[in-house]
Amino acid sequence: MLRTLAIIAAITASANATATSTSIDWDLQSSNIISDGTWVAGSNSSTWKDAESIALTSDGVEVVITGWSDSEGDTSASNSKEYYDQIVEQGDLYYWGDSNGWGVVNGDESSNSVPDHSIDNYSSSLMYSDQDMVLLSFSEAVSLEGISVGWYSDGQNNILDVGAVAISSQDVANMSNGTSTWDDIYSEVDMSTISKQGSSNYYALDSDAGSSTFWLVGLYNEMENCDYDAFKLMGVTAKTSNGGGGTPPVDVPEPSSIAIFALGLAFIVRQKKLSSKFKLNF
The missing domain is CATH 1.10.287 (Helix Hairpins)
Incomplete structure (x- = not known):
């Protein structure tokens, strides 16, 4: 009995029993990108420095990464592009080795300038403001959990002010139209902050920011209180309810x-x- x-x-x-979510890591070291054959070359691919985009597949889910910044001038605000950039445009991704990671070099910056060649919220010896972001485009909707950071500079408050926000496919299209500002793409109040976990260089989202195919990651303030920050991206962690493999579960009554x-x-x-x-x- x-x-x-x-x-x-x-x-x-x-x-x-229901399908459980699975965390997936994308390690952005050059050896992983080479082995997957997903390197998308820019103008200087032979030296592993310059790329228009990179792509990496992990556990059946692909992420394509591109760099963006509000580095295009807005002539309605001023005749000086260097001081009044507002329009979003695509920049280059630069790779600085496995111990440092990936940075963004926008249209106003030089790859030889430190920290201009990182993902930052300032530019050109602090003369004007550029807000760099990386766009993470996944092959399926995911919940972003955190990022791994290599080199970083955490400004005056000794806190790296990193944030992430989910955006739509229309927002992604608007990023390329040559007229949009960051305010047109996302609302800062919707951005989730990302905090450092322990002594490692892993930064986790402080709250559940939902699920999306497209995520923007960068610094959540633009020279607020003159607190200039910068970092280079080493890895991405996200959660998918499909259990990895990119294959949705079959619904059975x-x-x-x-x-x-x-x-x-x-x-x-x-x-x-x-x-x-x-x-x-x-």
Whole structure:
């Protein structure tokens, strides 16, 4: 009897089990990108410095990374492009080795200038403001969990003010239209902050920011209180409810727990009747 009840309970639990989410890491070291054959070359690919985009597949899910910044001038604000950049345009990704990571060099910067060649919120010896971001484009919707950082400079408050925000495909299209500012792409109030975890260089989202195919990651303030920050990207961690592999789970109708238990009780009653029928009386 007890054994039969245990079997029923196991069947019930199995029937009610749902697909669990799985965390996936994308390690952006050059060796991983080479082995996957997903390097998308820029003008200087032979030296592993310059790229228009990079792509890496992990556990069946691909992420394509591009660099962006509000480094295009807005002539309606001033005739001086260097001081009044506002329009978003694509920049280059620069790779500075496995111990440092990837930075963004926008249209106003030089790859030889430090920290201009990182992902930062300032430029050209602090003369004007550029807000660099990296766009993470996944092959399926994910919940971003955090990033790994290599080299960084955390400004005056000794805190790296990193943030992430989920955006739509229309927002991504607007980034290329030559007229959009960051305010047109996302609202800063929707950006989730990312905080350092322990002594490692892993930074995790402080709250659940939802699920999306497209994520922007960068510094969540633009020279706020003259707190200039910069970092280089080493890795990405995200969660997918498909369990990895890029294949959605097959939906199978689940019988209710009550129905299964009722069938189990019917099985017990039947077994008792059979036992009584063939019982020998001495």
